[in-house]
Amino acid sequence: MTSDETGLPWWHGASIYQIYPRSFQDSNGDGIGDLPGITARLEHVASLNVDAIWLSPFFTSPMQDFGYDVSDHVGVDPIFGTMADFDALVARARDLRLKIIIDQVWSHTSDRHDWFKESRQNRNNDKADWYVWADPKVDGTPPSNWQSVFGGPAWTWDARRQQYYLHNFLTSQPDLNLHNPAVQDAILEVARFWLERGVDGFRIDAINFAMHDRMLRDNPPATGNHRRSRPFDYQSRIHNMSHPDIPLFLERVAAVMNSYPDRFTVAEVGGENAIAEMHEYTAGAARLNSAYGFNFLYSDELNAPLVVEALAEWPEKTGTGWPSWAFSNHDAPRAASRWHGECNHDDYARLIMLLLVALRGNIFLYYGEELGLTQAEIGFDDLKDPEAIANWPLTLGRDGARTPMPWTAAAPQAEFSTGKPWLPLGADHAARAVDGQNADPASMLHWTRSLMALRRAQPALRHGSAAVEVAQDDLLILYRTWNGQRLVCAFNLGSEAHTVDLPAAAILAQHGGATATSLPAFSGLIALCT
Incomplete structure (x- = not known):
């Protein structure tokens, strides 16, 4: 389809x-x-x-x-x-x-997944290597310095296996060994x-x-x-x-x-x-x-x-x-x-x-x-x-x-x-x-x-190429083109008005008073090109 x-x-x-x-x-x-x-x-x-x-x-x-x-x-x-x-x-x-x-x-x-429940039982079960397990360093500390996104080490000790498991997120989110x-x-x-x-x-x-x-x-x-x-x-x-x-x-x-x-x-x-x-x-x-x-x-x-x-x-x-x-x-x-x-x-x-x-x-x-x-x-x-x-x-x-x-x-x-x-x-x-x-x-x-x-109605927006003509601070003008159709998309993302000269034949969407010659503060338009 x-x-x-x-x-x-x-x-x-x-x-x-x-x-x-x-x-x-x-x-x-x-x-x-x-x-x-x-x-x-x-x-x-x-x-x-x-x-x-x-x-x-x-x-x-x-x-x-x-x-x-x-x-x-x-x-x-x-x-x-x-x-x-x-x-x-x-x-x-x-x-x-x-x-x-x-x-x-x-x-x-989750650490409540059946895969992890089996994996953590011992080191020789069918899923023993389905998660990331590692021995401690000689001083008992985690095997690496990796840190979790949610704070603290990315390793948690598991007493049953006498090993650490990796979790890049919560301690209750053990990492799979892909x-x-x-x-x-x-x-x-x-x-x-x-x-x-x-x-x-x-x-x-x-x-x-x-x-x-x-x-x-x-x-x-x-x-x-x-x-x-x-x-x-x-x-x-x-x-x-x-x-x-x-x-x-x-x-x-x-x-x-x-x-x-x-x-x-x-x-x-x-x-x-x-x-x-x-x-x-x-x-x-x-x-x-x-x-x-x-x-x-x-x-x-x-x-x-x-x-x-x-x-x-x-x-x-x-x-x-x-x-x-x-x-x-x-x-x-x-x-x-x-x-x-x-x-x-x-x-x-x-x-x-x-x-x-x-x-x-x-x-x-x-x-x-x-x-x-x-x-x-x-x-x-x-x-x-x-x-x-x-x-x-x-x-x-x-x-x-x-x-x-x-x-x-x-x-x-x-x-x-x-x-x-x-x-x-x-x-x-x-x-x-x-x-x-x-x-x-x-x-x-x-x-x-x-x-x-x-x-949905404009192939140039949905599929077309994008070419930037102006990109200065808050002023953005780009063209979307597809199979002969050309649209101009112009935006003023800031509080200072801009004078422009856009080749707009028909405005398809407009916000904030934007026209082919003026982009007031915080305005924009999409238009068919001449």
Whole structure:
């Protein structure tokens, strides 16, 4: 199946809506969103004119890291529903012509996973080598200096094996030993299970943590002046992540994916060498389809050079992969709150949505962005995020971007749940609820729908090349071109007005009073060229 008359696959230039299941819709009053709740709200998602949804983890888990600590890769956690509920969600998505992408967590599991329970029993069981175990140094200390993302050493002592096990994240998230072919085989069976269940693709979590240096060499100190709030930040992580054999495993993944029609893979890759690794992981036709860039997710400000640098990292040449972009997600503060500065938050949310649809690559829309949700302030007593709790107050954490979706302004809990939500609603979120914005043709919701429809209708936006003409401080002018069609996309991301001379024959989308000759503060447009 191809996306349109271009003959390209459906995912090429797709718009993908991320749903954080705990926070989208609760169907049973326990305060936690679930799969039936998502199914009940899929018409809203389809109305956005997106191509697919990405579901964050709903697998069986003790929820120490809210689903990214998987205890059964092929089970649905009871708080989210049943496998029958998942099947019903897939069927309803099919009716609405929505693709389904799910998270896959392959670098680690929960310590309650049956694989780890067996592995930790002794050193000679069938799964003894399925995780990363190592003897202590002669003085009893951990085998290397590697540090965990969530703070403290990346090694924990296990008395039964009289060895340390590796965990790049929480102590309850032991790392799988993906050097072991049997572990790779097991992971590929997990992939086949979900592909047979009808999913259309995978977002592969933290994939550059999937293999470790077998010699367990110490990481050197970090260089440069980047922000450091955790011991993890003080090291150059060259030995506990980014192993050169990871692309070989991904070729096995791609072979499985390619045995099913029209499937899609996107890798999450962060760290010091992210762009080089993303290119490795997506090179040619025998690896993954795309990688998920972090350029915007953790940036403190948005300006033209940042956009140009991000686009330049994905040159349009044979063998180079296809990028994916997000401004917000479940791990990063909501972008409009993070960037708006001198501009009104709501105006700024509209501007950056216009910019997002103009980017070359796939685009990810995080739930609530279509409403212009603000980053919620969560008090310490309400925090759930283990990273935030461990590193308070330097790391404010991820809870403020994971608050419940507001559906009906006047309803208790904005109709997210009939019970107490697992996180409090954002203070101003009910006022931005779906029902009110549905009724207002000038709302952010209607703006988002129109922009996603525009991207779907214009091959130059969805598939075309991108050429930057101007990128100075807050002024960005770029051209998107496809098969003779040429669009000009112009943005003023700052507070000073700019005079321009754009070859605009017909304006397709416009914000903030932008015209072919003038870009007022915080304005932008997309237009057909003369």
